[in-house]
Amino acid sequence: MKKVVLFCPSRVWGGIEKNVHLRARLLGESGVKVYVILLQGYFENRFVDLDNVTVINVKSRGGDFNFFVVGNYVKILREIKPDVVFAALKKDWWLVSLASRLAGVDRIVLYLGISRRVKSPIKFFAIFRLMKAVLMVNSDSLKNEMLKYPKFFDNNNVFRIYNGFDLPSPEEEPMNFRALLNLPSDSVIVGCAGRFSPQKGFDLLPDILANLPGNVHIVHAGEGEFEGEIKAAINDKPQASRIHFLGYQSNMHAFFKGIDLFLLCSRNEGMANVLNEAMSHGKPVVSTRVPGSEELLGNGRYGVLADINDVEALSRGIQSIIDGKNVYSPVELRERINNEFGLKRMIRETGRLFFEADRSQM
Structure with missing residues (x-):
């Protein structure tokens, strides 16, 4: 053996x-x-x-x-x-x-x-x-x-x-964030996931939301050593009420199935697992141009790319998906992961x- x-x-x-x-x-x-x-x-x-x-x-x-x-x-x-x-x-x-x-x-x-x-x-x-x-x-x-x-x-x-990533089962029940967080039915749920670290760019979330309509909410899954520091900085901003920290989630499939789109705002990555996971659920994604993201997203064919720390471009990317200006086929996203990243x-x-x-x- x-x-x-x-x-x-x-x-x-x-x-x-x-x-x-x-x-x-x-x-x-x-x-x-x-x-x-x-x-x-x-x-x-x-x-x-x-x-x-x-x-x-x-x-x-x-x-x-x-x-x-x-x-x-x-x-x-x-x-x-x-x-x-x-x-x-x-x-x-x-x-x-x-x-x-x-x-x-x-x-x-x-x-x-x-x-x-x-x-x-x-x-x-x-x-x-x-x-x-x-x-x-x-x-x-x-x-x-x-x-x-x-x-x-x-x-x-x-x-x-x-x-590598396996395509999730279609039978998996999604998290109902609107019910869980008592949000209106027209709310748009943007997912973020990852450990609390400066490199992940979560401190940018209030500024990103400042450029988006009030019905756009961000849900974050994760924990980490900088959690208190980053949360404290975010809670001082007026957009804090639209950012919901969920902590560690044992069932990330339900998390990804429950969001409308996924945001990666990192300042540095190799190839972010969470981006692959979101795409394996057929979710449209917005990502900074960190190493690996351009490669994964085919230089924009499979998702929206924005420069690192460019909150306005990240906001525009989210808005373009909400408005239907950038449309990504869930089937094509899942096939991308299955064929190249299985x-x-x-x-x-x-x-x-x-x-x-x-x-x-x-």
Whole structure:
């Protein structure tokens, strides 16, 4: 039986963590024995019912020179003897790569979901040239960005695998936001989702609504470390009564089915999972031109694009969908996700990257 160790010792639950959960589930269902490294006290309950998946809790993720953590990782890996090790978070790259090499693991795959500057050239050279780790990214635009650093990256160690999404069941019941929030029947429901972080641009929501009619409401699903700070800034604005924070939602299918359109106002992304999810429900989308969005939306064919921080353009995009000036076929949006960003394609390509000797055709 093939074995893989997925490192995801995170204190937040966002797109990367959800993607680790998805890969763990699908790899386990395909017969791979999966071990997931989590921080003690964080998210174990979300993995315990998955087939062929074992959770290993660690007390600390450590810093770059935490030899206790390296020693613990080496011990875990020597006991498991995995075929491949996968690190989902950039801050774990160095320790996981070092521990993997010391434990005799030949295959190290590191994930990057958002564009980052190369701040530590020596560390990057050690990881990608000396320890021979490879990089998995989720969009061609992000791959091209990393290839600008030829000292560390080339086409032999950077691989693009799109995040995968399954088309939701049509039988899923939508959230009735008008009833839930006691809103008039003519209300327009704009969905937002994601962790509270400055990069997500949720602080722009009042200014976006200021340019839209009073019957337009925004519903947000998510949580995060900057929640109090961002909510406080929004609550000082007159548009706050039209922004509804729902917190963590276990059933995001019902959330997406209940909205009229979806807004991504991020300042930085790789390829935003929530944008793919909204499209898989056939919902029209408005997005900033963050890496991955232009690629996903076909430069505007499948959704409205606006420049980062351009609240007027984001408002115009929403209004154009409300007015019917920009119309996107739900069938075409769903087919776009199913054909190019399906789960089967993601897990097939992940399996090739993880386990096959020849990666040249990826």
